Amino acid sequence: MPQATDDLPEQLLRLADAYGVVPDYWGFDGTHKLVAPGTLVKVLAALGVDASSPERIEVSLAHAVDDPWRRTLPPVLVLRQGQSPEVPVHVRDGDAVEVWIELDEESGGGRRDLSQLDAYTEPRTVDGRRVGRATFRVPPDLPLGWHTMHAGGPSGPARCRVVVTPERLELPAQLRDGRAWGFMAQLYSVRSRQSWGAGDLGDLAEIAWLAGRRCGSDFLLINPLHAAEPVGPMSPSPYLPTTRRFVNPLYLRVEDIRETGYLSAADRSLVEWAADPVRELGDDEGPIDRDAVWQAKRSALDVVFAAPRSAARQAAFEAFREEQGEGLEAFALWCALSEKYGAGTAWPTEAHDPASALVQRARSELADRIDFWCWLQWVADDQLGAAQRAAREGGMSIGIMHDLAVGVHPEGADAWALGDVLATEIGVGAPPDMYNQQGQNWSQPPWRPDALARAGYLPYRDMLRTVLRHAGAIRIDHVIGLFRLWWIPNGVPADQGAYVRYDHEALIGILCLEAARAGAVVIGEDLGTFEPWVRDYLTDRGILGTSVLWFEKDDKGTPLAPERYRRLALATVTTHDLPPTAGYLAEEHVALRERLGLLTEPVHVVRRAARAERATMLDALAQRGLVGPDPSEREVVEALHRWVLASPAALVGVSLADAVGERRAQNQPGTDTEYPNWKVPLADGSGRLVGVEELFESARLRSLVEAIRRDL
Incomplete structure (x- = not known):
């Protein structure tokens, strides 16, 4: 301090x-x-x-x-398995109290009584009441799980969550002794003749199976699939969703829903008519039009939703709703309200309060639309499960690696339904760094650490469980946010914020618990500004870090030798916030930032630094014999991937954009409408679109895969 x-x-x-x-x-x-x-x-x-x-x-x-002292029990207790902490229990001075823990059903249930310690604490007067403290010890042999602590006595009953988490998230055997590699893709950008102008979950299954079977890859990392606005305009950024728990139905493959195959001729025609205007978008080289795609799909999905379901299918749908509980119902209600009041218009004041009489009436009045939005999540869950099965059947050892965004839209479903645990009048972002020298404001309301603890971390747990349902791995964007977040009060510049600390023991522990139960690997994107001990902590808990070649430097600012990379990391050449490697080598990142007015230094200074960085990297590649004199762009890209493969990193990721020679960035940080962020369809170096059908026939992709497999 x-x-x-x-x-x-x-x-x-x-x-x-x-x-x-x-x-x-x-x-x-x-x-x-x-x-x-x-x-x-x-x-x-x-x-x-x-x-x-x-x-x-x-x-x-x-x-x-x-x-x-105002609470009988702490709001929540999160501990590592084997720990035996002391728990303060507050009651009226002189009252007796009994404390016990009920184990959750997944652990077999049962009751464990806690022993009171002989530890006297001076009573305290709080709000005019004399309060005493009794101290109890948690037994050290509690199983992993979500248990409930109870206190009973004359002062009245109380309870709180007790979450027992793994000491360490164990890696699968393949990663303990070896390594795995896979592709990284922005799913919406990789389209097929069957998708309606944007890559979908059918494409995901196809890409994953082909990548495993033809290329021998072990995983496919995709952008977050979190839900966006149900009524246009739809935010293009997958990192600014309305909720992180549920899926964007934009990614649904309408034809893969079972009921579509049994439509009447008239209803099938309605689906085809809905698709006709957007199928041709798959050949459009311009920005992806999510609004047009979603408008067409929603019309078709309305038709399919109205079709009868078999008794078994209806029972499965109802079971899904019951399992997902109030979280799903609240999300569906918010979607139905968004339909009713439209986009870009002010909602009635009462509609912003989930507990208001207006919203309670809407539960009945909009029941059919609530059913529709719940159904969309059910069919999306089914298609996600099919994609993960296709990945594993294609030979992938891990399968689909999902991505978890940092936060949510300030006017989205989570902000509406989870307002009690999110901070208002605050956006999160990042202080200035080398690549964003004005700082960043992502405009997302952060978790309130105190309120999240009072909620027993259940909103956080439920979010993780849904994302992990069909995941072989999960990447946590800006994992440093589980330790601290840069809070920016509304109306001030991004560089005028402050860090707020979180209970990382609780957040990381719960992440490890849920990933262990799902059998998933966890990767934390630990780039940017962070405290030095954080990476060691994540390693100790079994969470892999992230190494990006262009950011890995030694003390002299030269490329870090690959042998010095971390073992427990996902190592890549590039990231979605940089142009693909071909574009980076061509200084696209400098030209783009100059065009958009994002540079804080003269362009000639920035360009000179970029050329020096490239020259230094080429020299390093040449010294290792990875390139000869005057190498081609393809040879340099392959050499950079071979550099990363020379590291001990447990995971190696290869961008599909790099594999086909794409040069355009998917995202330019610090911009909104100035650049078509998250709308760029996958193309090769000449700008020719690359669809799923051509993807694994690409000579450039095959050459890169051969280089990778030789060096594994």
């Missing part, structure tokens, strides 16, 4: 520390930065803490001390 000053008084610093708000940080350039006092006040306000005056700060500090 920095020294107190007139601008940052000691009491404000103490209050910030009590709620995990960090008043200083180290910039990417090595300089020590202090957070503006006004930012601290606004961030604390988003946490429900009043720091608007010295007097209010004193009151808030007193509340921070007393709050634990």
Whole structure:
């Protein structure tokens, strides 16, 4: 904590520390930065803490001390298996209390009584009531799972969640002693003749099976498939969804829904008519038009939804709804309300409150549309399961690797349904770094650490479970956000935020527990600015990191020798926030940022640095004998992948864009409408579209795969 000053008084610093708000940080350039006092006040306000005056700060500090004494049990207890922590239990001074744990059904159920320790703590007067503290010990042999702690006695009943997590997420045998490689794809960009203008889950199954069978790849990493707006315009970014728990029905293959095959001739014609206007979009070299695709698919899906289902299919649908519970029902209700009130219009004030009388009436009035939106998730779940089965049947050892975005749209389904556990008037992002020197604001409301704990981490758990249902692995975008997030109060620049700390033991532990139960590998995208100990912590918990060739430098700023890469990591040449490698070598990242006015240094300085970086990399490749004099673009791209393969990394990822010679970036950070982010269809170096049918016939892809398989 920095020294107190007139601008940052000691009491404000103490209050910030009590709620995990960090008043200083180290910039990417090595300089020590202090957070503006006004930012601290606004961030604390988003946490429900009043720091608007010295007097209010004193009151808030007193509340921070007393709050634990107001609760009989902690809001939640998350521990590693084998740990035996002490638990404070607060009751009226002098009251007896009994504490026990009921084990969850997955662990076989049962009751475990806790023993009280002989540990006296001086009682405390809180809100005019004398409160005593009894201390109990959790037994060290609790099984993994989501258990419930109970307290009973004259002071009344209380309960809280007890989550027992693995000490470490164990890797599959193949990764303990060997390695795996796979492709990385932006699914919407890889289209087939059967998809309706955007890559879909049918394409996913096809690509995964072919990649495993023809190329010997072990996984296919795809962009987040989280749901976007149900009514256009649809946000193109897969990293700005309305919810992270449920799937975007844009990716559905209408023809693969069983009921489609049994439609009447008239209804089948309706489906075909819906498809006709968008099928030709698959040959359009321009930006992908999600709104047109979704409009066509929604019309067709309405027809299929109305078709009768067999008794078994209906029972399966109902079982899915029951399993997904209130989370699915709330999401479907929000979608139905979005349909009713339309896009770009103001909802009635009451509609923004899920508990309002208007919303409760809507549950009945919109019941059929709620059924429709629940059904879409059911058929999406079925197609996701089919894609993972196709991947494994094609020979993949891991299969589909799903991607989890950092957060959600501030006006989306999660913000509506989970408002109690998300901060308002705040966006998350990142402070300035080498590639984004103005900082980034992703405009997503973050979890409130305190509220998430009070909810027993159930919203977080439910989200993970849904994403992991049909995943062989999961990539956590900006995994550092499970330790701390850069909170930016609304109305201030991205570089004027502050870090807020999270209970990483709880968040990482729950992630390990849910991944272990799903049998999935976890990869954390641990790039950017972070504290040095974080990577060691993730490694200790069995979570792989991320190594991108262009970001791996030694102390002199030259390319890090591949032998010095981390073992527990997904190593790649590029990432979706850079142009494909062919474009990067051609300085597309410089030209694009200059065009869009994103440079903070003169263009000649940035271009000189890019050319020096490329020259240094080519020299390093030549020294290892990976390229000869005057290599072609294809030879350099293959050599860069062979460089990464020379590392000990357990996972190696290969971008499909690199494999076919694409040069255009999928995303330019720091832009919105200035560039067609997340809309670029897959093409080769000449700009010719590459569909699923041609993908594995590409001479360039086959050459790269041969190089990879030789060096494995």
